[in-house]
Amino acid sequence: MVAYILRRIILIIPIVLGVTLVSFIILHSIPGDPAEVIAGMDGTKEILEKIRADLGLDKPLPIQYLVFIKNILIHGDFGYSYRTQRPVSQEIKGRFINSIKLGVTAIVIAILIGLICGTLSAIKENSKLDRFFTISSLISLSTPTFWSGLLLIIFFSVYLKWLPAGGMSGLKSYILPAIALGLPASAVIIRMVRTSLLEVLHENYIRTAKAKGLSPLRVILRHALKNALIPTVTIIGLQFGWLLGGTVVVETVFSWPGMGQLIITGILGRDYPMVQGAIIVLAFAFICINLFVDILYTYLDPRIQYE
Amino acid sequence: MNKRKRSRRWEILKVLLSNKMATAGLVIFILFILTAILAPWLAPCDPNEQDLSFVLIPPSLKYPLGTDEFGRDILSRIIYGTRPTLVVALTATLIGLVIGGGFGLISGYYGGKIDTLIMRCLDVLLAFPGILLALAIISATGPGMIGVIVATSIYSIPQLARVTRGSVLGVKENDYIMAARATGERTWSIIFLYILPNIIMPIFALTFVRMGVVIIIAASLSFLGVGIQPPTAEWGVMLSQGRNYIRVAPFLPIFPGIAIIILVLSLNLLGDGLRSALDPKFKKVS
Numbered sequence: 001m002v003a004y005i006l007r008r009i010i011l012i013i014p015i016v017l018g019v020t021l022v023s024f025i026i027l028h029s030i031p032g033d034p035a036e037v038i039a040g041m042d043g044t045k046e047i048l049e050k051i052r053a054d055l056g057l058d059k060p061l062p063i064q065y066l067v068f069i070k071n072i073l074i075h076g077d078f079g080y081s082y083r084t085q086r087p088v089s090q091e092i093k094g095r096f097i098n099s100i101k102l103g104v105t106a107i108v109i110a111i112l113i114g115l116i117c118g119t120l121s122a123i124k125e126n127s128k129l130d131r132f133f134t135i136s137s138l139i140s141l142s143t144p145t146f147w148s149g150l151l152l153i154i155f156f157s158v159y160l161k162w163l164p165a166g167g168m169s170g171l172k173s174y175i176l177p178a179i180a181l182g183l184p185a186s187a188v189i190i191r192m193v194r195t196s197l198l199e200v201l202h203e204n205y206i207r208t209a210k211a212k213g214l215s216p217l218r219v220i221l222r223h224a225l226k227n228a229l230i231p232t233v234t235i236i237g238l239q240f241g242w243l244l245g246g247t248v249v250v251e252t253v254f255s256w257p258g259m260g261q262l263i264i265t266g267i268l269g270r271d272y273p274m275v276q277g278a279i280i281v282l283a284f285a286f287i288c289i290n291l292f293v294d295i296l297y298t299y300l301d302p303r304i305q306y307e
Numbered sequence: 308m309n310k311r312k313r314s315r316r317w318e319i320l321k322v323l324l325s326n327k328m329a330t331a332g333l334v335i336f337i338l339f340i341l342t343a344i345l346a347p348w349l350a351p352c353d354p355n356e357q358d359l360s361f362v363l364i365p366p367s368l369k370y371p372l373g374t375d376e377f378g379r380d381i382l383s384r385i386i387y388g389t390r391p392t393l394v395v396a397l398t399a400t401l402i403g404l405v406i407g408g409g410f411g412l413i414s415g416y417y418g419g420k421i422d423t424l425i426m427r428c429l430d431v432l433l434a435f436p437g438i439l440l441a442l443a444i445i446s447a448t449g450p451g452m453i454g455v456i457v458a459t460s461i462y463s464i465p466q467l468a469r470v471t472r473g474s475v476l477g478v479k480e481n482d483y484i485m486a487a488r489a490t491g492e493r494t495w496s497i498i499f500l501y502i503l504p505n506i507i508m509p510i511f512a513l514t515f516v517r518m519g520v521v522i523i524i525a526a527s528l529s530f531l532g533v534g535i536q537p538p539t540a541e542w543g544v545m546l547s548q549g550r551n552y553i554r555v556a557p558f559l560p561i562f563p564g565i566a567i568i569i570l571v572l573s574l575n576l577l578g579d580g581l582r583s584a585l586d587p588k589f590k591k592v593s
Contacts, residue, residue: 245437
């Protein structure tokens with residue numbers, strides 16, 4: 001098992017390097033000169049050259065990339081924001097935690113909805129309830145999160161005045177953005193729970209459990225769900241990773257002080273160290289979650305051999 | 308051979324049409340395309356014509372979906388909004404299909420080192436969660452229609468490549484491929500005449516679902532202000548501008564969102580229906 005985990009960790013190294021390379025290439029092909037952005041209107045030739053030298057922008061691109069990788073790996077340093085002049089890593093730190101908090105709340109909501117509705121759907125297969133859940137999950141998969149977010153604001157903040165329309169202030173402020181963010185994920189989880197539960201429900205050991213006279217609830221909870229959950233764990237992990245990308249959109253709707261705002265203002269203000277740092281951190285979190293899920297999966301399912 | 312192929316396609320169409328949801332999806336999608344083509348005749352007003360004496364009017368007989376902050380007719384803007392949406396969706400999906408499908412074919416057919424190299428590169432693209440890859444790309448191309456198309460095309464490549472590769476692996480070892488190879492057919496004719504026709508339908512099924520994702524990503528980019536720019540009549544743009552008036556005119560952001568949902572839903576229904584029509588396991592059920 002330890003050897004397997006080690007091998008998996010080694011396998012993600014090229015992917016992590018690839019991610020840094022891709023973001024480096026993409027963000028350095030941006031038209032326009034960052035030195036001019038920093039200097040603003042009154043940038044004389046000397047000032048521009050000094051800025052370029054300070055930031056290492058006068059060096060060839062491969063060198064810039066190597067310096068960039070070295071700083072990330074050794075110092076956790078993503079450079080300085082062109083806009084605020086503060087270290088990107090510091091700007092990101094608090095924001096990243098805010099995004100993770102929102103993401104975790106969203107995935108918890110998605111898991112709750114997914115487990116309950118998916119189980120009900122499978123037990124009452126082909127019933128009206130099952131059809132209702134199937135159709136609503138199809139619809140929520142087709143709904144952009146920014147639209148469901150706006151609708152939640154219109155209904156719960158503007159009309160009912162129950163919940164705040166934005167910002168991050170106390171538990172109440174988590175509810176709406178987490179629902180908007182979690183809905184598509186819950187739809188995927190409902191589908192997965194339903195399918196895998198239906199597969200398990202036809203197995204012999206379930207028939208045995210029923211024949212023993214166990215209550216249907218007990219059969220579902222103790223015997224069926226336990227096995228049906230194994231493939232669901234993978235889906236949940238993947239969805240959590242996707243939520244990290246999705247926060248960017250939902251954060252904009254709810255003015256959530258997370259990574260999303262950092263990335264959008266960074267793109268509009270050509271602050272590429274910031275955009276680069278934020279995207280790399282999110283991608284790295286996504287890779288780590290996938291790794292964790294893979295390992296958890298082999299741990300949960302003894303039928304899988306890790307060779 | 309040709310007759311059998313045609314009858315198989317006919318069969319798929321028959322099963323597809325027997326699936327009510329898939330038929331609905333197909334019909335709605337065609338209606339959206341017709342709307343885009345016939346927009347000038349269907350729209351009651353010019354989508355960009357401002358009338359500052361009729362600003363933020365709720366839905367009424369004259370303006371069925373109301374007017375926006377510049378007094379522009381929302382219905383007309385939604386009708387014209389099908390154009391940028393479908394242009395981006397169709398172009399990006401087509402580019403993703405050609406490039407991604409191409410990589411998938413090469414990767415699956417040749418296997419070995421080429422396969423490993425291609426798949427590892429695609430893994431890197433897949434390591435950017437959700438919309439992030441599109442955001443990173445658009446930060447380089449700059450906002451606008453071209454940027455959105457480039458970003459969503461590249462975004463579509465890895466997924467379509469993976470499915471194509473998987474399908475190629477599924478049919479590669481079949482006897483008729485072996486036979487074709489034994490008779491000395493050229494590699495390219497094996498790929499295009501023997502493999503491609505047998506895997507094209509499942510890839511199409513996924514393509515429709517991916518097109519739905521592309522539409523959502525493109526609308527999100529415009530909503531975030533880094534995609535298609537105002538004053539273009541585009542749904543994401545309309546939502547992003549309507550957002551500022553939700554307190555006085557809550558109807559403003561609702562309708563463009565419904566348009567997105569119906570279009571994406573139709574593609575999902577179509578993709579799901581096509582997939583079950585192709586899967587022999589589902590045939591018994593329907």
